Amino acid sequence: MQALLDNLRELLGPDRVLSEAAAMAPMLTDWRGRYRGRALCVVQPGSSAEVAAVVRACVAAGAPIVPQGGNTSLCGAATPDDSGRAVVVSLSRINRILAVDAQNNTITVEAGCTLAAVQDAARAAGRLFPLALASEGTCQIGGNLSTNAGGVQVLRYGNTRELTLGLQVVLPGGELWDGLRGLRKDNTGYDLKQLFIGAEGTLGIITAAVLKLFPLPKTQTTCWLNVATPAAAVELLNRARSAFDAQLTAFELVSETALGLVLRHIPGARRPAAASPWYVLAEFSDAHPAAVERWLADCLASGAVADGTVAASDSQARALWALREAISEAQKIEGVSIKHDVAVPVSRIPDFLCRADAALAAAFPGIRVVAFGHVGDGNLHYNLSKPDAADNAAFLACLPEVNRIVHDTVHALDGTISAEHGIGQLKREEILRYKSAVEIELMRTIRQALDPLGLMNPGKLPGPR
Template sequence: MNDLQQQLAAIVGPAHVLTGEAELASYLTDWRGRYRGRALALVKPGSTDEVAAVVRACAAAGVPMVPQGGNTSLCGAATPDQGGRSVLVNLSRLNRIRQIDAANNAITVEAGCLLAQVQEAAAAAGRLFPLALASEGSCQIGGNLSTNAGGVQVLRYGNTRELTLGLEVVLPDGCLWNGLTALRKDNTGYDLKDLFIGAEGTLGIITAAVLKLFPRPRAVVTAWLAVADGAAAIALLGRAQARFDARLTAFELISRQSLDLVLQHIPGSRQPLAAPAPWQVLLELADGGAWADLQADLEDFIGGEMADGRVQDGVLAQNETQARQLWALRENISEAQKIEGLSIKHDISVPVSRIPEFLDLAGTALAAAFPGVRVVAFGHAGDGNLHYNLSKAQRQDNDAFIAATPQANRIVHDLVARLGGSISAEHGIGQLKREELVRYKDPVGLDLMRCIKSSLDPRGLMNPGKIL
């Protein structure tokens, strides 16, 4: 192992190999604090060639590798196990924007680029990169690709898979696959990039990507609305889509409990409406026209909804600052939950039409099984993805409740499966949901996944213990 550490130092430079307990500590714990692992070393390669050399050295030594980006995984996908034999391959030094082709609406970036960095580079070229996450200031593109991140604008632009044109990947034996194409049409066999998007680093290490850009909208308007329940929210979504079509870029559903936690724990947060409501909707429109025209169109729509009693109350952001304040209420829910304490978290999706049914049935079943349970539900209602998190308000009660995670999971995930949904919409599987995947994944599909894994990584050295 000392020989391997010396080889790694020769490849990337001694300053970019960390082995001390103190300097490794922050890299060995996941964002939620749920998982803590051990590692032989952490290495920070500065180029694709260095990544390939690191992988070859580890493969020759038979040492497992754990790819890591911004370490914002919510499922423990970037945390090593307790064995202490793994090498963490941190991509943070691969942070260059390689090319922007505005005429082709494409940008080529390295995997260690922060999502916010890519957004800013696109904006400087007069374009939009629409992937938008609460963690965009710390998450990296490689991690976004490896988890097929979704975010708030999937409704219009799709998830990360749909925003990707090409990839560059170092395979588990150290070979480099150069698939950095910027083509919209390339029908020359299997679309190999889709193997690595959403694979959570189990099939190889993504080092660069070609991503789609879009015309930058001239006008963006934002509103926060109060509705009675999930059914009213989904009905509102349908009418908004009929009225605004592709101009509707985001439609977020937020429960009263979610907002209350933000108001309680995030300094500077303010109740956006005169009175609290059981459910809130945060929606956004964008187009290439004048801001005043788009604002007037949304105001007219909301006025009609309120006159008919389908929306209880609402506020329209009058400028960018007010819009950011409304979005901060949504984006800080996860941070507020982290401050509040542990919860049983679910990242589920169901057909949009079945969201009200899921909320009603899950809430009733959980209340019967766990009296006093607190449901914090929020998420991307426009694409059927809800973050459905459970806890109890008193810490001593919550500790006992967390121990009942398997029973709570069974209630939620069985219902999701019954409604034709997924137990993981955008966070991935990681360590957290490996057993759940076996329970709910189609057996033939699971066998195909195992075949792909064994073909590309026969020794199981690439991010072992994740997904499969």
């Protein structure tokens, strides 16, 4: 291992190889503080060529490699194990906007660019990069790609997978595959980029990407609406789609419990309308504001919406979105909870909430459910805790039983136990219960073919046989 350290310092320079415990500490703990690992070092390459050189050096020494972007994973996907042998490869210095092609509606960026930087570069060219996450100021494009991030505009624009045209990847042997092509049609065999999107760094290290851009919306109308039930929210979603089609770009569901945590813990947060069991945060792009207001008037008259507010300015719209985006931070301040990132068909969202709430209340009296998420694409964040900290400590010990209730309910409704956060360490064993043996074997076969030494981000996703 000392020989590897010396080699890495020669390749990158001594200042770009961190081996002191204090310097490495921020990169060895996940965002939630659930996972902590150890590493031989953290390296900070400045180019794809340097990433390739690092990988070749690690392969020669038999050292595990853990790619890391903004370290915002909620599943421990970018945290090394506790062996102390891994080399964490930070992509933060590989952060250039390489090209913006407004005529082709594409942007080519390096993996260490923050999502916010990509959004800003697109906006400067009069274009929209629609991926939108609460962590956009910190999360990096490489991590977004590696987890196939979703966010609040999947309803209109799709996941990161749908937003990607080309990739550059350092493979597990240290070869560099350059697939940075801004083509929307390329029927020349396997679509190789799809292997690496959502693979959580187990098949290679993404170093750059060509991403789709869209016209900037000329108008946006943001509404916070009170609804009685999740079923009413789903009905309202379909009513909005029928009226506005692709002009409906976001449709978020928030429970009163989730909003209550934001109001309690986030300075400056204000309740936007009267209290209600459930809320919808809807965004319409390029729809005439008067048309949205007429639609809302009809919804109020019919009882589909009980109350609400329409943002009268950009600052008011940002304030409404801040309430939704601050839920995770508010939960973190409140204390540890058992989190789930699930998806079911949109039509089954009410069934899921009804069944899971009832089963958990029977098994764990007094449980608190914090439910919110992207109802427009069926993705809910379903987080559980006890209101009292002392009770919560004991409740966390029931994690396997809680997960079984939630995940079995999701599975029975033809859903998935991970919609946008990935598998990481958190669900590595759990996924074996819900994926078919054929699917798991296919995943293992692909991983074995590309990384026969098993050095790329070990301990994440289903491992070797």
